[in-house]
Amino acid sequence: MSRESALVTADWVEEHLDDPSIVLVEVDEDASAYDTGHIPGAIKIDWKKDLQDGVRHDFVSKEKLEELLSAKGVGNDDTLVFYGGNNNWFAAYAYWYLKYYGHENLRLLDGGRKKWELDARELSTDVADRPATTYAAKDADTSIRAYRDEVIDAIGTKNLIDVRSPDEFAGRLLAPAHLPQEAAQIGGHIPTAGNVPWSKAANDDGTFRSDDELKALYADAGLDEGKDTIAYCRIGERSSHTWFVLKEILGHDNVKNYDGSWSEYGSLRGVPVALGDEPGAA
């Protein structure tokens, strides 16, 4: 994978607005953003309602995904271009999730909804109407998803990257600062994890930094390219952003997203936790 195969620009999207094989998909934390205006022709996927199981603490199954994409009019051969608010956090999460279920042609709009808005490009309130399809998902690609036991085993042996803000890493905050601070779990990070906030991979307008800047960022953080890498955050969406950078832009081989992330790890009994700004010992 490379920048060219994984990212598209806002100009490219504007040039392909009338191409029915290109499906724009808006995915937001705040699902109402789509209703106030979206890129013309884009369909909406609700990060919570559509992609989370709702009973089990997990994302929806392969069968539910097939139902969802069939109803939304997405075909197996379509190119899906994801974009959204929050600097593409949830769009990157949806990209990772679709990759997990084997969709071939996936792209992320560089800069997401913010860049589109800051450029003052056209937004529409017309809801896209695509004829229903019969979508068939593939079996899960477990090489890009980490579960908790693998994460615990990775302490001191694999690259662990905590992509939350420094205050969350150190245990001073439990959630991003635009959300009420919940007290249901402890603060801190997984010992030996390096802290490379997802935001360091992005410019202020939400676009990704250059390949050279990204390579330097993770090299400076001590990421050993000879080892497998697991990225995590609080609920797995910001770490999808970093997974995207490492796997899809820089083309690293073995990169997993731990979507259980701190909301799971920070609630486990009996696992080691480090506090403060340093990675801590194994």
Place this chain on the structure above:
Amino acid sequence: MCGAVKGGPSLEGVDVENQAVIQGVVTRDGQPVGNAYVRLLDRTGEFTAEVPTSATGQFRFFAGPGEWTLRTLAPKAVSVDNAVTAAKGVVAEVAVAV
């Protein structure tokens, strides 16, 4: 809408006592800017959070006690930085003009 409302969004239902709230309104020539993005940077200048403004130009963060910087990006404007101090149980109101 005629002119901007004063201050951030309503705090009805928010447990202010246990939060360090930073909020306010973004205006241009006295009118609210509804499509701006406000980022919260920590004391080292590192990104901590970002929110789009509401239709009435308002925004809110639940921060921790300490020194923060708000960086506001709006269409066709240079970004604007505002320094702010947050404290638990206090609502820090910031008026941002772009």
